[in-house]
Amino acid sequence: METMNKKPGAALEPVLMHDFLEYFTPRNPVFSPNGENVAFLVSKPNLATNSAEVNLWVTNHQSRELKKLTSLGDAKKHFFLNDREIVFEGGKARAGDNAPKGSRFYSISLDGGEAEFFMEIPFRVSKIKMIDSERYLVTTQFDNADPMELDENGRVKEKDSEKVKEKEKKDKNHIIFDEIPFWTDGGGIVNKKRERLYIFNKKENTCEPISEPFQTVVFFDATEKGVYYSASCHTDKYSPATGIYYYDFHSKKVTTLLDDSTYTVHFISELNGNVVFLGMIVESGLCPSFYTLKDKTPQILYHMENRVASGPVAKPDGIYFNTYDSGMELILFKIDGNGERHTVCHIEGDVSEYDISGDKIFCIAREKARLFEAYFIKNNGVLDPVSHFNADFFARKAVSIPEKISVQGEVLVEGYLVKPKDFDPTKKYPAILWIHGGPRAVYGCGYHHDAQFNASNGYFMFCCNHRGSDGYGNAHADIRGKYGIADYEDIMLFTEAVLEKYPQIDPNRMGVTGLSYGGYMTNWIITQTDRFKCAVSKSTISNLFTKGLTTDIGYFHNFHQQSSTPWDNPEKLWWHSPLAHADKVKTPTLFVQGEKDHRTWMVEAIQMFTALKYHGIESRMCMIFGETHGLSSKPASQATNIEESTAWFEKYLK
Numbered sequence: 001m002e003t004m005n006k007k008p009g010a011a012l013e014p015v016l017m018h019d020f021l022e023y024f025t026p027r028n029p030v031f032s033p034n035g036e037n038v039a040f041l042v043s044k045p046n047l048a049t050n051s052a053e054v055n056l057w058v059t060n061h062q063s064r065e066l067k068k069l070t071s072l073g074d075a076k077k078h079f080f081l082n083d084r085e086i087v088f089e090g091g092k093a094r095a096g097d098n099a100p101k102g103s104r105f106y107s108i109s110l111d112g113g114e115a116e117f118f119m120e121i122p123f124r125v126s127k128i129k130m131i132d133s134e135r136y137l138v139t140t141q142f143d144n145a146d147p148m149e150l151d152e153n154g155r156v157k158e159k160d161s162e163k164v165k166e167k168e169k170k171d172k173n174h175i176i177f178d179e180i181p182f183w184t185d186g187g188g189i190v191n192k193k194r195e196r197l198y199i200f201n202k203k204e205n206t207c208e209p210i211s212e213p214f215q216t217v218v219f220f221d222a223t224e225k226g227v228y229y230s231a232s233c234h235t236d237k238y239s240p241a242t243g244i245y246y247y248d249f250h251s252k253k254v255t256t257l258l259d260d261s262t263y264t265v266h267f268i269s270e271l272n273g274n275v276v277f278l279g280m281i282v283e284s285g286l287c288p289s290f291y292t293l294k295d296k297t298p299q300i301l302y303h304m305e306n307r308v309a310s311g312p313v314a315k316p317d318g319i320y321f322n323t324y325d326s327g328m329e330l331i332l333f334k335i336d337g338n339g340e341r342h343t344v345c346h347i348e349g350d351v352s353e354y355d356i357s358g359d360k361i362f363c364i365a366r367e368k369a370r371l372f373e374a375y376f377i378k379n380n381g382v383l384d385p386v387s388h389f390n391a392d393f394f395a396r397k398a399v400s401i402p403e404k405i406s407v408q409g410e411v412l413v414e415g416y417l418v419k420p421k422d423f424d425p426t427k428k429y430p431a432i433l434w435i436h437g438g439p440r441a442v443y444g445c446g447y448h449h450d451a452q453f454n455a456s457n458g459y460f461m462f463c464c465n466h467r468g469s470d471g472y473g474n475a476h477a478d479i480r481g482k483y484g485i486a487d488y489e490d491i492m493l494f495t496e497a498v499l500e501k502y503p504q505i506d507p508n509r510m511g512v513t514g515l516s517y518g519g520y521m522t523n524w525i526i527t528q529t530d531r532f533k534c535a536v537s538k539s540t541i542s543n544l545f546t547k548g549l550t551t552d553i554g555y556f557h558n559f560h561q562q563s564s565t566p567w568d569n570p571e572k573l574w575w576h577s578p579l580a581h582a583d584k585v586k587t588p589t590l591f592v593q594g595e596k597d598h599r600t601w602m603v604e605a606i607q608m609f610t611a612l613k614y615h616g617i618e619s620r621m622c623m624i625f626g627e628t629h630g631l632s633s634k635p636a637s638q639a640t641n642i643e644e645s646t647a648w649f650e651k652y653l654k
Contacts, residue, residue, distance in 0.1 A: 012398035014421055014456035017642050019397070020449045021045045021635060024389035026057070026364050026374045027353055034083045035357030036061055037110060040364070040374060041075055042068075042389065045635040052635070056088055058110055059386050061360055061376065066387060069108050070115065077128050084110050087118050089125065119202045122156040123148060126195060131222050131249075134203045139217050142196035145176075147213065154206030179236050181552040185599035185629045197229055210247045210254065218242050219267055221314075225249055228257075228275070230265035240264045240556060241282050244275070244293065257293055264288070269314035272337035276301060276319060278308060285560065286474045287440075290319065290335060301339045305473040307440065315356050320344065322351050324471030328404075328414060328444040332363065332377070345381045350446050362386075366446040369401050370394070398422075400455045402445045405462070407497035411476060413490045415464030416443060417498060421456045428506040430653035431460035433495060433532070435514030435521045439468030439487065440477050453642070459649070460505050462498045466490030468517075481563030483576050484524045491521065492529070508533065509653045513645065515539050516600060516629065523578035523608055526587040534652035535589040536645045539600045539629050542579040542608035545570075552598045582611035588618040590648040592641050594627030620648070 021044075029040040037060050043052045053073030059066050074091035081087050087107050103125040106115040121128075126139045142148060146167065149157040175189065182191040197211040197220055211217050211231055216238075220229035226249050230242040243260035247253070258265070263279035266288055270276065279298070280288035287307040291298040304323065309330055312321035318334040325331050330350035334342045345351050347367060354363035354377075361377040371394075374387040402416040420429050432454055436443050443463040451461040465471060467486040468479040479486050499505055512532045514522045519540030526535050541547050545566055548554040559565045564572040574580050589612060593605040605621055612619040622644045627637040 013396050015397050015399065015449070015452040016456070017453055017646060018047075018639060019393070019453065020638060020642075021047055022390075022393050023371055023449070025372055026387060026389065027372075028078070029353060029355045029362050029364060029374070030079060031355045031357035031360070031362065032080045032083050035360050036083065037080075038355065038362045038374075039069075039078055039080065039086050040362075041078065042387075045638070046073070047635045047639065050634045050636045056086065056108070057387075058086070059374065064376075064386055067110075067112070069110075069112070077125070079128070079130050081107060081118075081130070081133060086110070087130075088115075089128075090115065121200050122205075122207075127220075129220070129222055131199070134201060136200045136202065137197065137220055137222055137227060138200050139195045139197050139220070141190075141193050142213060144192040144194065144213055150207055150209075154201075154204070154208055156207060179234070179238070180555060181238060181598075183598045184552040185597060186633070188596070188598075197227075197231075208252075211245075219265065221269060223270060228268040230268060230277070232260055238556070239282070244268055244277060257296060258298065263298070266308070267312050269312075269319065271314065271319060274337070276314070278312060278321075285478060285480050287470075287477070290339075302335045302341060306470050306477075310353050313354065313356055318342070320354065320356055320361075322354070324442045324444075328416070328442055328465060328471060330442075330444065332361075343381065345377045345383070347383060348445060350444055351377075368445045369399050369447055371447045397452075398456060399447065399452055402451075404445070405464075405494070405497060405501065407494055409490060409493045410486075411467060411472075411490070413464050413466055413494050413497075415462060415494055416445060417460060417462040417502070418451045418455045420458050420460060423504075425504055427504060428509075429458060429460055429504055430509035430511070430649075431462065431498075431505045432649065432653075433491070433510065433512040434461055434463040435491065435512070435518035436463065436465075436469070437514070437516035437518050438470070439479065439483075439517045440470045441517075442469055442471040450642070454646075454649075457646070459653070460498075460502065462494075464491060464494040466494065480561055481572070483520070483562065484528075484578075487521060488524060488528060491525070507531070511535065511649050511653050513538065515631065517541070519600065519604075520578065522589075526585050526589060527578050527581035528584075530586040532587055534648060535587050536592065536648055537589055537605070537608070538592040538631060538641070538645075539594060539597055540591060540605050540608060541600050542577065542582075542604045542611075544573045544577045546603050546607065547600065548573075550601050550603060579607055579611055582608060583615055585612055585615065585617050588648075588652060589620075590644060591619070591621040592631060592644055593621065593623050594629060594631055594637070595623055595625045596627060597629045599629040 025043050026040050039058045042057050043054045046053050054075050056070040056075040076089040078088035085107050087105050090106050102122040104120045105118045107118040108115040123140045129137045177191050184190050194216045197217045199208040215231040215233045217231045227247045232242045241260050242265045244258035246255045265277050265279040267278040275293040278288045289304040290302040292301045306323045308321045312319050318336040320334050322332045332345040332351040349367040351363050351365045364372050366372045371390045375383040378384050398421050400418045406414045454461050467490050510532050511534045513536040515538040519537045522535050522537040548558045591605040591609050593602050609621045624637045631641045632638040
């Protein structure tokens with residue numbers, strides 16, 4: 001096995017089950033107004049508190065000095081107040097503070113010292129952007145069933161304590177749903193709740209609503225004279241279609257620039273005097289593209305074949321965005337006002353979050369078989385390292401370099417394989433097929449804990465970007481109405497290619513696993529073949545009727561993906577459901593499910609688990625209390641997921 005950082009005579013340690021607790025993850029970089037400094041957050045899991053410790057760091061463009069500004073582990077949203085001061089939201093009360101009623105923000109100098117109280121916004125802030133030192137754009141969850149009220153001066157009214165007690169008593173007894181969706185994954189019950197946009201005035205302690213009570217604001221950004229925002233509006237059934245609106249700071253009027261009938265809009269800005277947005281035609285099923293908006297009519301600026309992963313970031317010279325343009329590498333690009341695309345940074349790995357100031361670019365990236373670190377990007381597109389948070393880990397650990405494998409079928413199918421630690425070509429090894437979610441996602445060559453841990457534990461790990469995956473264009477990604485057909489063919493073809501290239505894999509000791517759509521494909525595979533000795537299906541999908549009718553995105557996403565509904569083509573919807581074929585399963589299967597997963601609700605795992613038990617197939621279900629769709633919102637949940645999965649694979653493959 002080819003490994004990283006091996007020193008002569010040094011014995012490298014295996015990657016262990018709970019090593020994810022050692023990982024540092026930088027994120028959310030923000031340049032200072034003068035472009036000399038960059039602030040970003042660094043998170044690290046803490047099993048003792050069952051949360052992530054998040055602190056604020058800063059670096060200087062010239063010196064590259066790294067400085068940790070906070071240490072309580074509670075830093076959240078942050079922005080520069082000026083060139084030398086950063087404002088951040090803190091979740092814990094500082095010395096002399098009372099418990100916050102809403103969101104409390106502190107300021108801290110780049111020169112160090114204690115954080116000082118800056119302001120308290122009297123409600124929980126979802127997003128915040130500074131207009132000037134006194135005014136801030138903020139979004140918060142607005143409950144139309146129990147609305148936040150403002151007095152005649154624009155200040156938030158205190159709720160009547162008796163009415164609050166009465167409501168709390170009532171809420172313990174029952175809950176009313178009268179719209180869909182009534183819950184969201186990670187957001188809990190959202191019936192009648194919307195993300196509403198306000199201007200908060202720090203000096204006056206006042207709030208001015210911009211969006212309407214039943215609008216959900218998706219994106220907003222300020223200009224010198226006003227704010228652009230996109231929002232959907234519903235009172236009964238949510239639609240992902242959003243409009244584009246402009247609020248003028250002087251007139252305090254909202255103008256509709258694009259109605260909310262056709263596009264889902266993720267980003268809006270100005271470029272060369274034109275309004276530019278990133279939007280998707282809802283009914284197309286394709287990824288969003290860049291448009292200019294002229295006389296309320298969208299005109300294509302740059303057609304996208306693959307999804308924008310994060311951002312974009314608008315600057316005077318163009319709009320920066322990252323996308324999986326060449327398959328398995330996340331590349332940073334720029335488009336100019338003429339719609340011409342320019343490559344900014346292309347590495348063997350992923351350029352994730354980023355910010356730009358003049359000719360300076362700062363990013364969070366992970367190189368091949370590495371965790372995320374902070375970098376400046378040189379003018380020639382080369383990464384210039386700033387942080388080395390995870391260097392000690394990689395100096396000690398035996399990390400396998402992913403090997404790219406390709407096979408030509410109906411389409412080109414690419415993927416990666418990770419060899420077992422201390423690989424001996426004369427021996428036989430078990431292997432695990434690992435299927436990504438989405439399906440419009442991508443497996444790349446970056447460091448993945450599950451893959452590296454299982455490789456250290458003696459397994460081959462392999463994965464592929466089958467049809468349905470991002471990174472290879474819309475035609476490759478579009479499998480509407482073909483779930484379990486095109487994707488299954490590609491996955492099995494890739495599996496055969498791996499077995500042919502590596503006869504050291506014991507074909508009688510192979511497992512399969514995946515989460516979300518990967519859980520769907522795990523379920524589907526075990527209904528179609530018994531070549532896998534065991535399976536682990538996580539946050540799974542088994543019945544497309546219940547998936548469509550009980551989850552937060554089911555009725556508008558899953559029915560669209562299947563090109564059918566229970567009323568226009570129930571036979572097709574049922575045929576594509578793994579549950580319909582559960583009587584054919586011979587594979588022992590573990591289901592791992594989050595109790596509060598509203599994206600693939602627990603009924604999906606329960607139904608497939610029950611079906612397998614009914615037909616006499618060994619199965620087990622692990623329900624993780626309080627956990628959502630990704631099974632990793634808390635360190636203890638992630639640990640349980642890994643522990644249960646490992647035990648299942650050990651039982652059947654070792």
